Amino acid sequence: MIKFDNVSMRYPQGLDALTNVSFEINKGEMVFLTGHSGAGKSTLLRLILALEQCSGGEVIVNGANLGRLPRSRIPFHRRQIGAVFQDHQLLFDRSVGANVALPLEIAEFPPTEVQRRVRAALDKVGLLNKERMLPARLSGGEQQRVGIARAVVNRPRIILADEPTGNLDPELSAEVMSVFEQFSHVGVSLLIASHDKSLLENFQHRTLALDHGRLISDG
Amino acid sequence: MAKIKQPNTKRTPATRGGAPSQFSHSRIVVHRKVASESLRQLLRAPGTSGLVVVVIAVAMMLPALLLLLTSNLQANMGSVEKAAQITAYFYLAVPDDKALEVSERLQSMAEVADVDYVSASDALTEFSQASGLGATLQSLAQNPLPSALIITPARSSPDTANTIEQSLATFEEVEFVQLDYLWLQRLEALLSLVNQLGGLLLVLVAIGLIVIIGNAIRVGVESKREEIRIIKQFGGADSFIARPFLYTGLYLGAAGGLLACILLLLVLSSLGPAVAEVASLYDSDFQLIGLSVLENLLLITAAAGLGWVSAFTSVLRKIATISA
Numbered sequence A: 001m002i003k004f005d006n007v008s009m010r011y012p013q014g015l016d017a018l019t020n021v022s023f024e025i026n027k028g029e030m031v032f033l034t035g036h037s038g039a040g041k042s043t044l045l046r047l048i049l050a051l052e053q054c055s056g057g058e059v060i061v062n063g064a065n066l067g068r069l070p071r072s073r074i075p076f077h078r079r080q081i082g083a084v085f086q087d088h089q090l091l092f093d094r095s096v097g098a099n100v101a102l103p104l105e106i107a108e109f110p111p112t113e114v115q116r117r118v119r120a121a122l123d124k125v126g127l128l129n130k131e132r133m134l135p136a137r138l139s140g141g142e143q144q145r146v147g148i149a150r151a152v153v154n155r156p157r158i159i160l161a162d163e164p165t166g167n168l169d170p171e172l173s174a175e176v177m178s179v180f181e182q183f184s185h186v187g188v189s190l191l192i193a194s195h196d197k198s199l200l201e202n203f204q205h206r207t208l209a210l211d212h213g214r215l216i217s218d219g
Numbered sequence B: 001m002a003k004i005k006q007p008n009t010k011r012t013p014a015t016r017g018g019a020p021s022q023f024s025h026s027r028i029v030v031h032r033k034v035a036s037e038s039l040r041q042l043l044r045a046p047g048t049s050g051l052v053v054v055v056i057a058v059a060m061m062l063p064a065l066l067l068l069l070t071s072n073l074q075a076n077m078g079s080v081e082k083a084a085q086i087t088a089y090f091y092l093a094v095p096d097d098k099a100l101e102v103s104e105r106l107q108s109m110a111e112v113a114d115v116d117y118v119s120a121s122d123a124l125t126e127f128s129q130a131s132g133l134g135a136t137l138q139s140l141a142q143n144p145l146p147s148a149l150i151i152t153p154a155r156s157s158p159d160t161a162n163t164i165e166q167s168l169a170t171f172e173e174v175e176f177v178q179l180d181y182l183w184l185q186r187l188e189a190l191l192s193l194v195n196q197l198g199g200l201l202l203v204l205v206a207i208g209l210i211v212i213i214g215n216a217i218r219v220g221v222e223s224k225r226e227e228i229r230i231i232k233q234f235g236g237a238d239s240f241i242a243r244p245f246l247y248t249g250l251y252l253g254a255a256g257g258l259l260a261c262i263l264l265l266l267v268l269s270s271l272g273p274a275v276a277e278v279a280s281l282y283d284s285d286f287q288l289i290g291l292s293v294l295e296n297l298l299l300i301t302a303a304a305g306l307g308w309v310s311a312f313t314s315v316l317r318k319i320a321t322i323s324a
Ligand SMILES: Nc1ncnc2c1ncn2[C@@H]1O[C@H](COP(=O)(O)OP(=O)(O)O)[C@@H](O)[C@H]1O
Pocket: A011, A012, A013, A015, A016, A017, A035, A036, A037, A038, A039, A040, A041, A042, A043, A044
């Protein structure tokens, strides 16, 4: 599903964010990505979304080499992936429901189907009663869960989550993790970046550890 | 929390490349949703968009008014028929029967609508009545007035008048031909010049409007930069992002066109009485005729199209510069 082959990434300003990273994630696998702040976790996830281009090696997602993906195919590539961003990236001019609906609307689902799926996704994260509210009126933890609902609403084959439990108390974190685990049981591949030690200890999954852009352990 | 349903083993729009045909009927629904959403957004901020609409309306109205006036005048040249009449004066010695013969020959020409024979004695009677010099004229030994033909051409064009003049020159009975087409010719030339200017102005205005509407919409895109960035992160293609802005352009154009039609109507109806007065001085029943319903619809459609084109040419490029 996801394959990194000797990937290096250097930002234009000259910083090496990733150095010679190689790993592979299979269908239905749930993997943690850990490391200190600035280790390169977000950069790695952004490469998978083709939000950045790697400066060395190859990133292969769903069989497609992202380095050779034509510009016009990038939107289609991103639609296969459900993404949870560290800073939520919600649209503050529209309701919670409309935020969650975004991936479905991009994929031009019929409105009735959009509504059905949005409600199902909000129900999964316990926010069904907030559907019509504006995101600005939600707490940080609630905003994060809106982001999670939006990531899963399209039933993607891959889910990427950047610090998805950063703003959640242990109880809500556990619920979010169980939602993710259910997805992995039905064949979705997940890569979850987190430096939350207790989360990694409570949920035993394969863990990729980054240190200053290098992959230092995988297991 | 609810259980997860079996995942997408069947292919959904998200998992395949292009837009699936089975969803095409619902694309209309999707479009309608985008269309009504951008309309609502426009109505929510009527200030700035209202200003753009007024600019569009005024800019479109000016050339439209010019074209309307000149085409009105051109179409009404027929009503200044009298001015196009040709008068042929016979030599004094030409008798009535000879003159009538010429009259018949002229009448048979395709270019001639009507020939009126005014004999020398008729002319004298008319003149003495009109001048009030009845008794004095009666005392003259000889009628000083020639007989004449008043010829009304079939069409009031300079060409027609020319043809008639040339054939009149072939009759030796005719001493002198007087025609009034020269000023008509000048008027026509002037009108067609003004008309061309109106057309040119229309093109310039269209270009100006494309710039103005395009700019207004680019400002709108800029103000949604963050939103657009997020939509791109979730795989929104540029065309998807552009769609509401294209509708905005369409609405701005259509509203501007509608307002231009209303302004034209107001201007024409306020000019009406003054024009009728001038026309009556020329013995003409000339009237200003405004746009027909169809022409109004055409103007609004053209304005809407212009708005769409403006949005299309400016927005896609702008969106492409925003990176996710
Ligand atoms: N847009 C950027 N431009 C330049 N450097 C960046 C950019 N984003 C991240 N970096 C740098 O790349 C390194 C890895 O960052 P990041 O992937 O965000 O780490 P993490 O998510 O593990 O905290 C850091 O040193 C960071 O400063």
